[in-house]
Amino acid sequence: MITAIEEIEYARLPHKFFPLSVTSEGVNLTGAQYLHNAGFTGSGVKVAVIDVGFKGLTGAQANGDIPLSVITHDFSGNGLETQYLHGTACAEIVHDMAPDAELHLLKISDEVDFYDAIDYCINNDIDIISHSLGTFGTGPGDGTGPVNEECDFLKNEAGILFVTAAGNEANETVEIFTYGRHWEGLFNDSYPESEPDNIHEFIQGNPESYYNAIGAIPYQDDDGNTETNDVTIIMRWNDWPDADIDYDIFLFDSEDLVSYSNAIQDGSQPPLEGIIFDIPDDEDYWHYYALYVTKKDGQPAGTEIEIYLGGTSKFVPIYPSYSAIATSSSSITEPADGQSVLAVGAINYENWWTGPQEDFSSQGPTNAWAGSSARVKPDICGPDGVSGYAYGSSPFYGTSAATPHVAGAAALILSMNPELGPDELQDIIESEAINMGAPGKDNIYGWGRLNLRGLIEEDFPWEIFYPAFIKK
Missing domain, CATH: 3.40.50.200 (Peptidase S8/S53 domain)
Structure with a gap:
């Protein structure tokens, strides 16, 4: 025993250092x-x-x-x-x-x-x-x-x-811009009286709102693995559970059709359409798209539709507006x-x-x-x-x-x-x-x-x- 040495009056084991936990506020x-x-x-x-x-x-x-x-x-x-x-x-x-x-x-x-x-x-x-x-x-x-x-x-x-x-x-404001991940409202035909074109307008009475703008960027999980759902768009409408009303969605970039979903709804399928795809990781910048919602000939307008965005997708403002066309109400998941x-x-x-x-x-x-x-x-x-x-x-x-x-x-x-x-x-x-x-x-x-x-x-x-x- 070290304490048996006459010159040493007191001895102890070295103190240990312990991690300090972090408590939520x-x-x-x-x-x-x-x-x-x-x-x-x-x-x-x-x-x-x-x-x-x-x-x-x-x-x-x-x-x-x-x-x-x-x-x-x-x-x-x-x-x-x-x-x-x-x-x-x-x-x-x-x-x-x-x-x-x-x-x-x-x-x-x-x-x-x-x-x-x-x-x-x-x-x-x-x-x-x-x-x-x-x-x-x-x-x-x-x-x-x-x-x-x-x-x-x-x-x-x-x-x-x-x-x-x-x-x-719900809608989120960053600096002066407002973004969103949810939109809900009635299907409004862009030109319902003179020449119906079967394309939905996102702002009722504004025929220029025949598309909505979406931004997305590639991302990875916490292990650095590629996520494959950077762009995620899910649309449903009030014709549940077996839909007779048939709506579709189309996604364009600045030049081309990028993706679409046009499942048939004829009375035995749910009122759902979805687009999910990956943006390559080496394209590490914001990509912007135009989302169109359409109905087939003879299908009714006026049905309530709802769109959720997932992945990194969000509705973004369309110039000259500072606010995206998006709705916070009824955005519960x-x-x-x-x-x-x-x-x-x-x-x-x-x-x-x-x-x-x-x-x-x-x-x-x-x-x-x-x-x-x-x-x-x-x-x-x-x-x-x-x-x-x-x-x-x-x-x-x-x-x-x-x-x-x-x-x-x-x-x-x-x-x-x-x-x-x-x-x-x-x-x-x-x-x-x-x-x-x-x-x-x-x-x-x-x-x-x-x-x-x-x-x-x-x-x-x-x-x-x-x-x-x-x-x-």
């Missing part, structure tokens, strides 16, 4: 720390994060941002820690909000994987799902369709709360349009107390199509623009970042009272929200911003949500 803003201080940390609650990649997971665990005890499953077959940092960033936030919740990280890549992940959640007694993903065209945008049917089953039969991102499809999900919009954490919401945060209402009534969406807002390990010095923006804050909050509430069902959990989250827009629920903020402070106050009416609950 949303923990304090939402009041989650008050529940932590009161002893409620998500213990006993299982939360699944369904995402398209958990790249950097090992590093986040080594840094203390995600526990070593997480359970993982790769349904995509592409490798859990490949392609995207996105899922790791989401898991970090859930852990920040509910540090003792049991995390299950499930990687998917398509709709089939999604259904497999749902089955996993049911078979493994998951309590809450955090889903910061979205898609278009699985239904008419009214909360129905196969994906939303799965979410209905989760809540109504399996007792699982499904928390999902509302989407980032799927499955956030569903009745059985808790859909989350985003407020930048720096604007948390006053708003406004992130301008790109998707807005309601849902489509009043296929005999449905329009419903207000999103349901609530969470913070984005937050710090984390996965993205390093870059803030994590979007409804993707807001969603795991709400899922983590649900885990905290469930750890306070494990007998709560998904409806009761959602009721508590919504009733405690701080109103941010028009009185009551609105199509921008939902019920308002996430707020957990009232849950530890002595006068919180637990008996309304669970009469047998005895407050700890």
Whole structure:
């Protein structure tokens, strides 16, 4: 022993240096720390994060941002820690909000994987799902369709709360220009009276708006692999589910027809058209296109149509306008349009107390199509623009970042009272929200911003949500 040497009065082992975890600003803003201080940390609650990649997971665990005890499953077959940092960033936030919740990280890549992940959640007694993903065209945008049917089953039969991102499809202003990823309106024939030409005008009464401008740029995933959907255009119309009305889309660059979609709709096909293609990576600049929507001879105008853009595509201004021809209203993605999900919009954490919401945060209402009534969406807002390990010095923006804050909050509430069902959990989250827009629920903020402070106050009416609950 070194301390046995007479000249040495004191000895110790060298101090170790440990990584410092990064905590989302949303923990304090939402009041989650008050529940932590009161002893409620998500213990006993299982939360699944369904995402398209958990790249950097090992590093986040080594840094203390995600526990070593997480359970993982790769349904995509592409490798859990490949392609995207996105899922790791989401898991970090859930852990920040509910540090003792049991995390299950499930990687998917398509709709089939999604259904497999749902089955996993049911078979493994998951309590809450955090889903910061979205898609278009699985239904008419009214909360129905196969994906939303799965979410209905989760809540109504399996007792699982499904928390999902509302989407980032609303119009966004950058400097003086406004861009968009969504357009909805009636099919308007450019020259309906004198000489109908079957070409839609995007601004009613303006025959010069017979096309819409789209910009896109090549991009890669977080591993540097080429993405193959730089240009993604999905159009649907209100003739669901088996369309007799037949519309088509055509895409031109400055000189030529680039792509088109003209599937036949004759009463046995869905009212859907889509264009998806890759821009070569060596063409690393913005490409611009003109989108035309047409109808076949004899087909009616006046039907409501909706267009979503994916990949890097966005509607861009047409000179001399500074604003793209795009609409924020009804830009909710799927499955956030569903009745059985808790859909989350985003407020930048720096604007948390006053708003406004992130301008790109998707807005309601849902489509009043296929005999449905329009419903207000999103349901609530969470913070984005937050710090984390996965993205390093870059803030994590979007409804993707807001969603795991709400899922983590649900885990905290469930750890306070494990007998709560998904409806009761959602009721508590919504009733405690701080109103941010028009009185009551609105199509921008939902019920308002996430707020957990009232849950530890002595006068919180637990008996309304669970009469047998005895407050700890």
